[in-house]
Amino acid sequence: MELNLSLFTPELFLACAGILLILIDLIIPSREKNGLFALITFGITSVAIVLTAVYSPFSPQEAFNGFIKKDFLSGLSQLLVLFTLLLTVLVSYDYLERFKTNYVGEYYYTLIFASLGAMLMIEANELATLFVSLEVMSISIYVLMALFKRDYRGKEAALKYFILGSVGAATLAYGFALLYGITGSTLYPEVAKALSSNLSAAAFLGIALVLSGFLFKVGAVPFHGWAPDAYHGAPTPVSLFMGAVVKVAAFVALLKLFFPVLLPFFERWGEVALIFGLVSALFGALAALGQENLKRMLAYSSISHAGVILSALATLPALAVYSVFFYLFAYTFMTIAAFGIISLLTVKGFKGENLSDWRGLYSKSPSLALLSVVIFMALAGIPPLLGFWAKFYVLVALVKTGKVLPALIVMVASLISLGFYLKPLVYAFMKEGKEERVIPGFSAYAAVLISSLVLIFLGLFPEVVSQASLLSLASFLKGVM
């Protein structure tokens, strides 16, 4: 047991950079702030990506006396988070040019702090670390949602997300208190050891509370109430960021917490996750059918995706890590691309978010219309895009473990979802619109293009992601056993 501070370099770098940005914010004149801050944040994130790639060991290593454990799974997930941050910065630069705020500096360094929270959450190996990092991430996102000038909608969304998110956090804290009370420790391995010998009603209650706290955070069905309002009301780059980062962080943290702890009585909790997952998958798909606002539609679709990931959790431990990571990888890029293209098209007065604003997009800007085909078809899971392979591996995992009916339900949900993913395309290609040029901002366009290309190329060569998932699975299992 030792401090092993060098393992913590990427996080330390990000934290120091964020704090330095607070100081730099004071001396930069406000006119050039947006460009400069976007540039600096972009640079910081690129350096952090390199550092994270260097400091993610294949054989699991611990730091801070076992409070933090890094393996390949956490390394890759952290890279996913940082890559999302990179593309969010690109989309944000463009958005901030069009929608003014007095808090440009605050916007960028709060983004950095939110990513730092997500990174810590992914590698946490102790309950208090997990709780604090979860809150660092969530509180940063509450702030981000409310930062824009005269944006009543964003502030209302922030309040709703704040209240429901805090209830989730409090539920989680209470569950942790119960687990601590039963086991006498907050370190994952010791909690797991103590729980495997003693399964009482109190342990059941504690695990149930922790699980519901996590369901709150990922927006699965009984606790999904905040998701549509929060995604709809938040500024689009922030919806993008929280859609991708919160899901990745919460699901990887769930894997890392629940696999060691629940391995002895996996069967029963697998069933619970499966039921919640299937209900969310169906509910999200059905509720998205009637939406007129694209952001709200994507929010319901994210509930549906969260449901699919949850049902993937219920397969055998090994298959679960593999298929969950693969799905998260695909989901991150799909979310970035989808919210990115909405952000591109949004102009003053939030025009461009509604389905009717997509009328005649093809005649206005053919390239954007073609990109939107790629994005929405990837979300629906049409081959050969990456979204298809993600769904495919989840289905294979479900069938392999003998859960044929759940696999069928997931397929029905994705068939239903095809219905609403086709709607914006119908508007873009078949309906006539007013003839006016769309001038997309360069940086946001680059972000959408990059993530769409990832969806196409990795869809053609899914072995790359598949190998990465396999390696992370191997590394993760090495740490658990």
Add this chain to the structure above:
Amino acid sequence: MSITGYVILSALLFSVGLFGLIVRRNVISLFFSLELLLNSANVLFVGFSKLYGNYYGELFVFFVLAVAAAEAAVGLAIVVALYRLKGSVNTEDYSSLRW
């Protein structure tokens, strides 16, 4: 006080907090209820920490306190911003986002 006392006290506090969240319509009262929820976990941590004689629980309490303070600051800031735009702290008046 025995450990049962701590458990009962924290369960009571948690229920009161949850009840307040469901019943109240004033945002400030909702904040009170949130603080109760978080602090009920603290009571439990302190009680168990005393039972086990290690400090994991008491450490956790400090983190929860810090997080609760940060949450209250951010939440109140959001409410102030909303009050300036809307002139109300009643949750029923915040209803521009719906199906």
